[in-house]
Amino acid sequence: xxxxxxxxxxxxxxxxxxxxxxxxxxxxxxxxxxxxxxxxxxxxxxxxxxxxxxxxxxxxxxxxxxxxxxxxxxxxxxxxxxxxxxxxxxxxxxxxxxxxxxxxxxxxxxxxxxxxxxxxxxxxxxxxxxxxxxxxxxxxxxxxxxxxxxxxxxxxxxxxxxxxxxxxxxxxxxxxxxxxxxxxxxxxxxxxxxxxxxxxxxxxxxxxxxxxxxxxxxxxxxxxxxxxxxxxxxxxxxxxxxxxxxxxxxxxxxxxxxxxxxxxxxxxxxxxxxxxxxxxxxxxxxxxxxxxxxxxxxxxxxxxxxxxxxxxxxxxxxxxxxxxxxxxxxxxxxxxxxxxxxxxxxxxxxxxxxxxxxxxx
Ligand SMILES: C[S@@+](CC[C@H](N)C(=O)[O-])C[C@H]1O[C@@H](n2cnc3c(N)ncnc32)[C@H](O)[C@@H]1O
Numbered sequence: 001x002x003x004x005x006x007x008x009x010x011x012x013x014x015x016x017x018x019x020x021x022x023x024x025x026x027x028x029x030x031x032x033x034x035x036x037x038x039x040x041x042x043x044x045x046x047x048x049x050x051x052x053x054x055x056x057x058x059x060x061x062x063x064x065x066x067x068x069x070x071x072x073x074x075x076x077x078x079x080x081x082x083x084x085x086x087x088x089x090x091x092x093x094x095x096x097x098x099x100x101x102x103x104x105x106x107x108x109x110x111x112x113x114x115x116x117x118x119x120x121x122x123x124x125x126x127x128x129x130x131x132x133x134x135x136x137x138x139x140x141x142x143x144x145x146x147x148x149x150x151x152x153x154x155x156x157x158x159x160x161x162x163x164x165x166x167x168x169x170x171x172x173x174x175x176x177x178x179x180x181x182x183x184x185x186x187x188x189x190x191x192x193x194x195x196x197x198x199x200x201x202x203x204x205x206x207x208x209x210x211x212x213x214x215x216x217x218x219x220x221x222x223x224x225x226x227x228x229x230x231x232x233x234x235x236x237x238x239x240x241x242x243x244x245x246x247x248x249x250x251x252x253x254x255x256x257x258x259x260x261x262x263x264x265x266x267x268x269x270x271x272x273x274x275x276x277x278x279x280x281x282x283x284x285x286x287x288x289x290x291x292x293x294x295x296x297x298x299x300x301x302x303x304x305x306x307x308x309x310x311x312x313x314x315x316x317x318x319x320x321x322x323x324x325x326x327x328x329x330x331x332x333x334x335x336x337x338x339x340x341x342x343x344x345x346x347x348x349x350x351x352x353x354x355x356x357x358x359x360x361x
Contacts, residue, residue: 006056006086006087006089006090006091006313007056007057007090007091007309007310007313008308008309008310008312008313009057009091009094010091010094011057011094012305012308012309013056013057013091013309013310014056014057014058014059014060014094014098015305015309016302016305016306016308016309017056017059017060017138017306017309018284018285018286018306019282019284019285019286019306019351020060020137020138021060021063022282022283022284022285022351022353023137023138023207023209023280023282023351023353024060024064024137024138024207024353026207026278026280026282026353026355027205027207027278027353027355027357028064028067028068028205030205030275030276030355030357031068031133031135031203031205031357032067032068032071034203034275034357034359035068035071035072035075035133035203036075037201037203037359038072038075038076038132038133038201038202038203039132039199039200039201039202040075040076040078040132042076042077042078044078045078046078047078047079047080047081047113048072048076048078048079048080048081048132048133049081049083049126049130049131049132049133050065050068050069050072050080050081050082050083050131050132050133050134050135051082051083051084051085051117051125051126051131051133051134051135051197052064052065052082052083052084052085052134052135052136052137053085053086053121053125053134053135053136053139053140054085054086054121054136054137054138054139054140054142055084055085055086055090055095055116056086056090056091056095056139057090057091057094057095057098058084058094058095058098058099059098060137060138061084061095061137062084062098062099062106062107064135064137065082065084065107065135066106066107066109068133068135069082069107069109069112070109073109073110073112077111078111079111079112079113080109080111080112080113081113081114081115082107082112082113082114082115083114083115083116083117083126084099084114084115084116084117085116085117085118085119085121085125086116086118087118087119087120088118088119090118092116092118095116096116099114120144121136121139121140121144121190121193122144122186122189122190122193123189123193124193124196124197125193125197126197127197128196128197129196129197129198129199129200130197130199131194131197131198131199131202132198132199132201132202132203133202133203133204133205134194134197134198134202134203134204134205135204135205135206135207136190136205136206136207136208137207137208138207138208138209139208140186140187140190140206140208141183141208141209141210141250141251141252141253142249142250143179143182143183143186143249143250143251144182144185144186144189145182145249146247146249147178147179147181147182147249148178149175149178149179150175150244150247151171151175151247152244153168153169153170153171154169154170154171154222154226155222155225155226155229155243155246155247155248156171156218156222156226156247156248156250157171157175157176157179157180157247157249157250157251158171158176158211158216158218158222158250158251158252159171159176160219160222160223160226161216161218161219161220161222161223162219163219163220163223163345163346163347163348164219164220164223164224164227164346164347166226166227166230169226169230179249179251180251182249182251183251183253183257184257184261187253187257187258187261188261188265188268190206191204191261191262191268191271191272192267192268192271194360195268195271195272195360198360199360200360200361201359201360202359202360203357203358203359203360204272204357204358204359204360205355205356205357205358206258206355206356206357206358207353207354207355208253208258208353208354208355209252209351209352209353209354210252210253210254210255210257210258210279210352210353210354211252211253211254211352212254212255212279212281212352212354214281214350215281215350215352216252216350216352217252217349217350217351217352217353218250218252219348219349219350220346220347220348220349220350221303221307221311221347221349222248223346223347224307224336224339224340224346224347225307225311225315225332225336226243227335227339228332228333228335228336228339229242229243229246229332230243231335231339232331232332232335237328237331238328239320242318242319242320245318246314246315246318247318248311248314249314252352253354254279254354255277255278255279255354255355255356258277258354258355258356259274259277259356262274262356262358270361271360271361272358272359272360272361273358273359273361274356274357274358275356275357275358275359276356276357277354277355277356277357278354278355279352279353279354279355280352280353280355281350281351281352282351282352282353284349284351285302286298286299286302286303286306287299287349289302290344296340296341296344297341299340299344300337300338300340300341300344301337303337303340303347303349304333304336304337304340307336308333308336312329312333315329315332316329
């Protein structure tokens, strides 16, 4: 049972995912350059398959695959299949609306066909050896299953950030361990599924939010959300049980963790050659604008929209199912925004984007 029902729908994720676009942009050129190495025999009538995994509403996924398709169009005259996949709970209506804005195709290169696939990143999505390229951006940190282990004193297995200490808020190494093991298992399953789906010589570009030895993408964001929920507990508008139940089953990997299965598991090492890997502290539009303008309110508004897009579905599931749920959500995100305005330094945000390019042997 996947641990998220997806992003905030109806175009909200698309409108608030400039940070994710910046994070994937760091790595997309690697794949564009690698198109020249693909095995693209001219006489083969089979289409060239390209699939993105965890595409959400599609704006960023379409941007990425369209760039890849343009490179492919120069490299081969074969038909192209661009596939967009996500969990079955994703807003696929919005994805198709993005693929056909105003009823006409967004992808305009010749002989390119688009489609959508529902399923989990951690299992098989398409037939064997049917892809030349697979990509995933900002998705595989969401765990496949929530471990049967509570986190009563924080809302994320990674623990609070160093700039936002609060009495009683913590995650111990023992509490984190089941989530780390789930993340390891997920990553192994992800690579094994892609090994089956890619043709020999095919390329896999993996990028996800992560952490390095200075920052974690979780710092600031989950601190302000935790603080906002705890404020509600302190003033009696929320039950302490809501905080104790609330867990974002998301793991933020280092780049070493991202590539470890390829280096450590003989079967995966036999399937993939690791071409490049890196970790970047990526400039994010709302931080760049804040540095230029000093406008706290604008920064807080954009920061809140950004975090709301990927936290609301999980937060809503932890709240009591009542007609007042929408109001409660609204007031939590209002508190988030106010806290950001009041104390930007406590919730400083860095997007650590980790990525790797692999070739199927
Ligand atoms: C933050 S969005 C990223 C969307 C897009 N790739 C981007 O970079 O903007 C994460 C996406 O991963 C999807 N996701 C989470 N767990 C998944 C799983 N097990 N399999 C496939 N997709 C998953 C979510 O539904 C969501 O659409």
